[in-house]
Structures are given as structure tokens and as C-alpha cells.
Amino acid sequence: MSPELREKAIREAAIALAHESGIAQLTVRTIAARAGVAPALVAHYRPSMDAFVAEVFGAIVAAERDEVMAAARMAEGLRPRIASIVGTLLDDGRDDVTLVWVQAWAAGARNEELAARVRHEMDAWQHALDAIVAEGVRAGEITAERADGAAWLLLAMVDGMNAHSLVKWAPEDRAGLARRALAAVLG
Amino acid sequence: MSPELREKAIREAAIALAHESGIAQLTVRTIAARAGVAPALVAHYRPSMDAFVAEVFGAIVAAERDEVMAAARMAEGLRPRIASIVGTLLDDGRDDVTLVWVQAWAAGARNEELAARVRHEMDAWQHALDAIVAEGVRAGEITAERADGAAWLLLAMVDGMNAHSLVKWAPEDRAGLARRALAAVLG
DNA sequence: CCCCTTGTTGAACGCACGATCAACTAGCGC
DNA sequence: GCGCTAGTTGATCGTGCGTTCAACAAGGGG
Numbered sequence: 300m301s302p303e304l305r306e307k308a309i310r311e312a313a314i315a316l317a318h319e320s321g322i323a324q325l326t327v328r329t330i331a332a333r334a335g336v337a338p339a340l341v342a343h344y345r346p347s348m349d350a351f352v353a354e355v356f357g358a359i360v361a362a363e364r365d366e367v368m369a370a371a372r373m374a375e376g377l378r379p380r381i382a383s384i385v386g387t388l389l390d391d392g393r394d395d396v397t398l399v400w401v402q403a404w405a406a407g408a409r410n411e412e413l414a415a416r417v418r419h420e421m422d423a424w425q426h427a428l429d430a431i432v433a434e435g436v437r438a439g440e441i442t443a444e445r446a447d448g449a450a451w452l453l454l455a456m457v458d459g460m461n462a463h464s465l466v467k468w469a470p471e472d473r474a475g476l477a478r479r480a481l482a483a484v485l486g
Numbered sequence: 487m488s489p490e491l492r493e494k495a496i497r498e499a500a501i502a503l504a505h506e507s508g509i510a511q512l513t514v515r516t517i518a519a520r521a522g523v524a525p526a527l528v529a530h531y532r533p534s535m536d537a538f539v540a541e542v543f544g545a546i547v548a549a550e551r552d553e554v555m556a557a558a559r560m561a562e563g564l565r566p567r568i569a570s571i572v573g574t575l576l577d578d579g580r581d582d583v584t585l586v587w588v589q590a591w592a593a594g595a596r597n598e599e600l601a602a603r604v605r606h607e608m609d610a611w612q613h614a615l616d617a618i619v620a621e622g623v624r625a626g627e628i629t630a631e632r633a634d635g636a637a638w639l640l641l642a643m644v645d646g647m648n649a650h651s652l653v654k655w656a657p658e659d660r661a662g663l664a665r666r667a668l669a670a671v672l673g
Numbered sequence: 674c675c676c677c678t679t680g681t682t683g684a685a686c687g688c689a690c691g692a693t694c695a696a697c698t699a700g701c702g703c
Numbered sequence: 704g705c706g707c708t709a710g711t712t713g714a715t716c717g718t719g720c721g722t723t724c725a726a727c728a729a730g731g732g733g
């Protein structure tokens with residue numbers, strides 16, 4: 300197999316594995332088994348596992364963000380878009396990506412390379428949300444001062460809720476609660 | 487040394503270690519080294535490491551909760567109390583307990599014994615906060631319907647913010663942002 | 674047709690993990 | 704002072720980790 304294809308296969312095996320079991324399960328051996336390849340070949344294409352883990356994390360959360368933001372932009376107006384984002388992020392069955400995020404925060408406390416990648420992806424989230432809010436301000440749907448901090452609140456609330464859901468601790472209708480809280484802040 | 491004292495020493499060594507490096511660093515060997523004891527002795531007093539980790543997690547977060555709630559009850563009135571809780575929980579220098587929480591959520595996704603303990607401690611948080619809110623409702627400081635979900639919102643927001651802080655991703659004055667969000671919800 | 678490049682492998686190293694168990698030792702009761 | 708109980712230890716097992724490297728195999732260029 301050509302190096303490009305083999306690299307792609309290994310990368311996709313790692314991404315699939317991280318979706319199933321989290322980035323903590325990413326080891327040379329598990330990735331190799333998943334790709335149907337000898338462990339040494341994984342190490343050959345990715346000499347540093349730490350860097351590979353950071354790469355897989357980035358790929359997964361970037362794909363998630365693109366998907367969520369694309370769905371949000373199908374809606375018209377600030378509040379429907381925010382409702383869409385909250386609804387999608389809090390949808391059940393997203394535990395796979397949540398586990399990746401929570402493991403990344405935990406591991407990032409002691410792994411600066413991964414932490415830098417996490418900050419980068421969180422900045423991208425913040426900017427994407429700020430862009431949505433800024434459009435609402437321009438359209439006169441909300442005042443700039445009320446909008447300040449809304450993106451950050453959304454991220455903190457959703458991330459906290461999802462972290463809780465990893466141990467199956469959640470109120471009924473958490474999406475409704477989150478929407479009510481955001482509505483109160485946005486006015 | 488008597489079994490009771492030895493057990494206490496090992497337990498406290500584990501708790502100190504978890505404060506410094508998180509519960510992921512709790513191994514038979516690291517705890518033994520910290521307690522100045524042979525690894526086998528740790529295994530002797532705590533035959534299952536999974537159970538020991540859950541126990542240490544519970545001890546750490548229960549102590550934190552008692553401390554935070556005691557400080558809150560020094561204040562008078564619903565809003566000052568909530569401001570106290572938010573301020574304490576979002577104070578810098580709490581990364582040690584935050585790391586314990588985030589690692590527990592991550593590990594709890596694949597370790598049901600720990601997950602059960604996490605749920606138990608989160609229930610205790612929820613009940614403690616609900617009690618504060620209920621006092622505010624009784625005192626007429628707030629209507630019952632407005633108060634509904636406030637405890638949960640506070641937990642989700644604070645936990646999300648603290649998770650973010652593990653990779654040093656935080657806005658300036660996050661406590662102020664959190665207080666504003668809660669004020670908007672409480673009316 | 675042979676060789677040589679290149680993708681790939683198996684084996685090994687050193688380390689760390691939880692768990693187990695026979696052997697040691699200190700101190701108390703007799 | 705002797706012996707037994709009970710706390711403690713060192714050694715070891717099996718497993719899994721990242722990393723390294725000599726050796727294998729396949730396929731195209733000369």
C-alpha cells in the first residue's frame with residue numbers, strides 16, 4: 300500500500316477508535332490492531348504517540364464543530380441558531396465526543412502539547428459562536444452588551460452538562476434548561 | 487503501628503497524592519512511596535484499587551463541599567450565598583480538586599463503581615444547593631418556578647468553567663460572568 | 674532475470690501496572 | 704525467655720505501555 304493510503308488508514312483507525320473508546324485508549328497496539336497492521340508500523344508513521352493523540356483529538360472536535368455550526372446556519376436568526384446549537388450539542392448519543400473532550404481536559408493538565416491543541420480548538424469554538432452572536436447584534440436582534448459573554452456561557456454550560464452525562468447524571472430536559480438560561484441572559 | 491493508624495496513614499497519603507496529581511496518579515506503588523511503606527502493604531489494606539480510588543474521590547469532594555457550603559452559610563440571603571459559592575468554586579488555585587472531578591467523569595464513563603460514587607457526590611451537591619434555594623423561596627426572595635433548575639445550572643456552569651481552566655482556557659473575570667448569568671436566571 | 678529500494682514485520686528492551694504469597698519480624702501473653 | 708500472633712516485606716506473575724531495530728518481502732528499474 301502506498302504511504303499516503305497507509306497513513307490515511309492508520310489515521311482513520313485511530314479516529315474510529317477514539318470515537319468508540321476515547322483518546323485514552325489510543326495506544327500503538329490498539330490502533331495497529333484496528334488498522335489490521337503491525338504495531339511497529341503505527342510507530343513508523345507516527346513516531347510520537349502524544350502528538351498523534353493531539354492530532355486525533357483535533358480532527359474529531361473540528362469535524363464536530365463544523366457539523367454543529369453548519370446545522371446552526373441552516374436556521375435564520377440568532378435565537379433559533381443558538382437553540383439549534385444547544386439542541387445538537389446536548390443531544391443524547393454524543394457521549395463519544397464528550398468523552399474525547401473530557402479526557403483531553405484531564406490529560407491536558409499534565410500534557411502541554413495536548414493542552415495547546417485543546418486551547419486552539421476551544422478558541423475556534425468561541426470565535427464561531429461569537430460570529431453568530433455578532434450577526435445577531437448587526438441585525439438588531441440583541442444589544443452588544445447583552446451579547447457579551449453569551450458564547451462563553453454556552454460553552455461552559457454545555458461542557459459541564461456533557462461532562463455530567465458521562466456518569467449518567469442529568470436532569471430531564473437539560474436542553475430546555477440550557478435554552479431557558481441562555482434566553483434569560485440574552486434577554 | 488496499629489492497623490487503624492496504618493490504615494489512616496495510607497488513606498491520607500492517597501488523599502494528599504490525589505490533591506497533588508489527580509486520582510489517575512493513584513497506584514499501589516505511588517501511594518506506598520508516599521506513605522513510606524511497601525507497595526504490598528497498600529494492597530493489603532485496600533485489596534481493590536478501583537474501590538480505593540472511588541473512596542479517595544469521595545473523601546476529597548465531600549470535604550470540598552462541606553467547606554464551600556459552610557462558607558456560604560456565613561452569608562445572609564439567597565443571592566449573597568450563591569455569590570459566595572460561585573466565588574469560592576471559581577477561585578483560582580482550585581485546580582487540584584477540579585482535576586479530581588474531571589478525571590472522575592472521564593474514568594467514570596468506563597468504571598461503574600467510580601461512576602456510582604460520582605453520582606452520589608453530585609446528588610449531595612444538588613441537594614445542598616437546593617436547600618439554599620428553598621430557604622430563599624421560603625423567605626420570599628424568589629419564586630419557586632424561577633428557582634427551578636438554578637442549582638443545576640450553577641453546577642453545570644461552574645464545572646464547565648473549571649474543566650476549561652485545566653488547560654488554562656478562561657475569560658477574565660469568569661466569576662463575574664457566572665454571577666451575571668445566575669442573576670439573569672434568578673431574576 | 675536480478676538487484677535494490679521501500680513498505681512492513683517480529684522481537685526485544687525497559688518500565689509501570691494490580692495482584693498474590695511465602696517469608697520475615699516485632700511485640701505481647703504466658 | 705519462649706512462642707505465637709499479627710503487621711509487614713520482597714519477590715514474582717501476567718499484562719500492557721512506547722520505542723527501537725534488524726530482518727523480511729514485494730515490486731519496479733536496469
